[in-house]
Amino acid sequence: MGAVSSVDPRPVVVAGPAGDGLVEGRRCTACAEPSAFTWPACPTCGGPVEPARFGPGGTVWSATVVRIPVADRTPPYALAYVDLDDGPRVLAHSAAPLPIGARVRLLAAAELKVERT
Amino acid sequence: MTVAIEGVGTSGFGRQPDVDLVDLAFAAVDEAFRDAGGPRTVDAVWVGTVFGPAGVAQRVLRAMGLTGMPVLTVENACASGTTAFAEACEAVRTGRYGRVLALGIERMGDGAIVPEPTDPEGRTGLALPALYAMAAARWLHEGRTTLEQLAAVAVKNKANALANPRAPFGGRFTVAEVLASRPIADPLTLLQCCPTSDGAAAAIVGRGGSGGGGVRVRSVALRSGAPWNHRSREVWGHDLVRDTGAAAFAAAGLGPEDVDVAEVHDAFTIGELVTTAALGLKAPHIVNPSGGLLSRGHPLGATGLAQLAEIVWQLRGRAGGRQVGRARIGLVETMGGGVSVLDGNACVVAVLEAP
Numbered sequence: 160m161g162a163v164s165s166v167d168p169r170p171v172v173v174a175g176p177a178g179d180g181l182v183e184g185r186r187c188t189a190c191a192e193p194s195a196f197t198w199p200a201c202p203t204c205g206g207p208v209e210p211a212r213f214g215p216g217g218t219v220w221s222a223t224v225v226r227i228p229v230a231d232r233t234p235p236y237a238l239a240y241v242d243l244d245d246g247p248r249v250l251a252h253s254a255a256p257l258p259i260g261a262r263v264r265l266l267a268a269a270e271l272k273v274e275r276t
Numbered sequence: 277m278t279v280a281i282e283g284v285g286t287s288g289f290g291r292q293p294d295v296d297l298v299d300l301a302f303a304a305v306d307e308a309f310r311d312a313g314g315p316r317t318v319d320a321v322w323v324g325t326v327f328g329p330a331g332v333a334q335r336v337l338r339a340m341g342l343t344g345m346p347v348l349t350v351e352n353a354c355a356s357g358t359t360a361f362a363e364a365c366e367a368v369r370t371g372r373y374g375r376v377l378a379l380g381i382e383r384m385g386d387g388a389i390v391p392e393p394t395d396p397e398g399r400t401g402l403a404l405p406a407l408y409a410m411a412a413a414r415w416l417h418e419g420r421t422t423l424e425q426l427a428a429v430a431v432k433n434k435a436n437a438l439a440n441p442r443a444p445f446g447g448r449f450t451v452a453e454v455l456a457s458r459p460i461a462d463p464l465t466l467l468q469c470c471p472t473s474d475g476a477a478a479a480i481v482g483r484g485g486s487g488g489g490g491v492r493v494r495s496v497a498l499r500s501g502a503p504w505n506h507r508s509r510e511v512w513g514h515d516l517v518r519d520t521g522a523a524a525f526a527a528a529g530l531g532p533e534d535v536d537v538a539e540v541h542d543a544f545t546i547g548e549l550v551t552t553a554a555l556g557l558k559a560p561h562i563v564n565p566s567g568g569l570l571s572r573g574h575p576l577g578a579t580g581l582a583q584l585a586e587i588v589w590q591l592r593g594r595a596g597g598r599q600v601g602r603a604r605i606g607l608v609e610t611m612g613g614g615v616s617v618l619d620g621n622a623c624v625v626a627v628l629e630a631p
C-alpha cells in the first residue's frame with residue numbers, strides 16, 4: 160500500500176486495422192520474448208526491448224468465473240488467461256465463460272477483453 | 277555450524293479484531309521462549325508481515341521488553357514468516373548471530389484480500405482465489421485431478437484439524453458438502469478456500485544449546501518466482517515450488533521419499549495438490565496434519581511459522597491426537613504472492629530432523 164499513483168499498470172490495448180484489439184507491448188531484441196507490458200527491459204533476460212503489437216488472435220490457456228466482489232467489480236465476471244498468437248500470455252475479461260482451448264480474439268476496449276471466434 | 281529450532285510458539289488463530297496485535301505476538305513469543313528454556317534474550321529478530329503498518333515489529337517487540345538488538349522486517353507475501361525463519365537460520369549458520377527470534381504477525385481485514393491495484397492482474401480483478409482457480413481449471417482440463425479430488429483435500433484437512441485446538445476452522449464435511457458450498461471462483465468453493473485469520477507464530481533459532489532437545493534444521497531454501505508466461509507448461513507456482521524444494525532437498529542430502537510429515541501451503545485445495553506433486557511427496561496422509569491453512573486460517577505473515585511449529589511438535593512426537601507416526605524428517609513449504617508475470621513472489625522450503 161504505497162502512495163497513490165495515477166499510472167494504470169494494465170496492458171495498453173489499441174484498435175487494430177480490422178477493428179479488433181491489439182496489445183501495445185514490447186519484444187526483447189536479445190531473446191525475442193514478447194511482453195504485454197511497456198516495461199523498460201525484458202522480464203526473461205533483462206535485455207533491451209522494442210515496441211511490438213500482439214493479437215488479436217489467441218487461445219484460452221485457463222479460465223474462471225469470479226463469484227465474489229473484488230475491489231469495485233460486481234460478480235460474477237469471467238476471466239481467462241489467453242496466449243496471444245506469437246505473443247504473450249495475457250489476463251483478459253470475457254462476457255461469457257470460456258472453455259480452455261477455445262480460439263478467441265481481442266476486442267478494441269479500454270480493458271483487455273476477448274470473445275470466441 | 278549446526279542450526280536448531282530451540283523453541284516454537286503461536287497465538288490462537290481465527291478472526292480476533294478485539295485482540296491487540298501486541299498480545300497475539302506476545303502469546304507466540306512467550307510460548308517459544310518457555311519452550312526453548314534458557315534466557316529470554318536473542319541477538320537479533322526477524323519479523324515477517326505483509327499488511328503490518330510501518331514500525332509494527334518494534335511496536336510489538338518493545339511491549340515484551342525486546343529492544344536494542346537488530347530488528348529486521350521482511351515482506352514476502354504468504355512466505356513472509358518462513359522468510360524471517362530462513363534469514364534467522366542463515367544468520368546462525370554463518371555465525372553472524374548466536375540466537376535469533378523469527379516472528380510472524382498478521383492482522384487481516386474481513387473477507388478476501390483486495391488485490392494490489394498497482395499490479396496489472398490485481399487491477400484486472402484477479403483475486404487470489406481466482407489465480408488458484410485458474411490452476412484448478414487447468415488441472416481439471418488436463419485430467420490431473422477431479423472435482424472430487426479437489427474437495428477431498430478440504431475434507432481431509434478439516435478433519436485433521438479436529439485434533440488441533442489451534443485450528444478453529446476444522447470440521448467434519450463430506451465431498452458433496454464441500455462441492456455444494458458457496459462458489460468463490462470456479463471451480464473453487466468456499467470450503468476449498470482458507471479463511472482469513474489474525475495471529476502470530478514464533479521460533480527461537482540457535483545452535484541447539486547443550487540439552488540437545490532442539491529440532492535440527494537440515495536445510496532451508498528461499499526463492500522468488502521466475503517469469504510465468506506463455507512458455508510455462510505447468511500451472512502458476514508449480515515450478516517455483518519444485519525448484520525451491522529441489523534446492524532444499526539437495527542441501528539436506530535427502531529426497532521427498534525421506535519425508536515423514538509435511539506442512540504445505542494449502543491456501544486453496546488445488547494448492548496442496550500442485551505443491552505435493554511439485555515437491556514429489558507421494559503419501560497425501562502425511563501432508564498437513566494440523567489441518568493446514570484451510571483450518572487454521574491464513575494470517576499471512578504468521579502462517580509459515582505456524583506451519584513450522586506444527587512440524588516441530590510432530591518431530592518431537594508431541595502432536596497429540598494428530599501425531600503422524602514416528603516422524604524423523606519433516607518438511608515445511610510456504611509460497612505465495614500474485615505479482616503478474618511471476619511464478620509466485622516467494623517460496624520457502626525447510627527440511628527438519630527430529631532431535
Ligand SMILES: [Zn+2]
Nearest residue numbers: 187190201204
Ligand atoms: Zn529477453
